[in-house]
Amino acid sequence: EIVLTQSPATLSLSPGERATLSCRASQSVSNSLAWYQHKPGQAPRLLIHDATNRATGIPARFSGSGSGTDFTLTISSLEPEDFAVYYCQHRSNWPPDFGGGTKVEI
Amino acid sequence: EVQLVESGGGLVKPGGSLRLSCAASGFNFSNYNMNWVRQAPGKGLEWVSSISSSGSWIFYADSVKGRFTISRDNAKNSLYLQMNSLRDEDTAVYYCARGLAVAGNFDPWGQGTLVTVSS
Numbered sequence: 305e306i307v308l309t310q311s312p313a314t315l316s317l318s319p320g321e322r323a324t325l326s327c328r329a330s331q332s333v334s335n336s337l338a339w340y341q342h343k344p345g346q347a348p349r350l351l352i353h354d355a356t357n358r359a360t361g362i363p364a365r366f367s368g369s370g371s372g373t374d375f376t377l378t379i380s381s382l383e384p385e386d387f388a389v390y391y392c393q394h395r396s397n398w399p400p401d402f403g404g405g406t407k408v409e410i
Numbered sequence: 411e412v413q414l415v416e417s418g419g420g421l422v423k424p425g426g427s428l429r430l431s432c433a434a435s436g437f438n439f440s441n442y443n444m445n446w447v448r449q450a451p452g453k454g455l456e457w458v459s460s461i462s463s464s465g466s467w468i469f470y471a472d473s474v475k476g477r478f479t480i481s482r483d484n485a486k487n488s489l490y491l492q493m494n495s496l497r498d499e500d501t502a503v504y505y506c507a508r509g510l511a512v513a514g515n516f517d518p519w520g521q522g523t524l525v526t527v528s529s
Binding site: 336338340342346347348349350353354359360389391393394395396397398399400401402403404405 | 447454455456457460469471472505507510511512513514515516517518519520521522
């Protein structure tokens, strides 16, 4: 079973700042990693799939990088609507587990 | 518009059963793998179960194996989760999600349905 560790647990930033979120896998998942955004009371939203590909309709300020065991989600300039919890998820094998999440707060 | 709508949540006693449904619209349901993911109060997302487009393969998280059964009816564009022998720790919001790839790339997700297991 592959364990995904996200850091930091909480990121306190201001609108306009750059956010850098990390996801580390306990073993290689190649590029089989996705990032999701989740706001309270809403459905989670796919942001990035296969490590670097933005999902349909996702703004260009969101970008993903990495492969193997180390991955990064970058939000280049935070908008007010970006404050949320972000999760990574691998699909390298079963179970396709999620990381513990990073809360991006104001 | 691609849409998923869950239903069937509610309050149930420990040891009880509940059947969740997920109604899909706006896409060819029979072409996609489908998934259930849950979020317990104050916790993160937890993958629960996945089923292939034809139902030929099914996987479960260890935490629900032997108690939950995922199924689908492609003629009714619907996904189901039969939950038996429910425990307090099954209390969560349950989301259905379309899979764009095997075991991942879940998009979109439904709004979720709350299951509360309590005596």
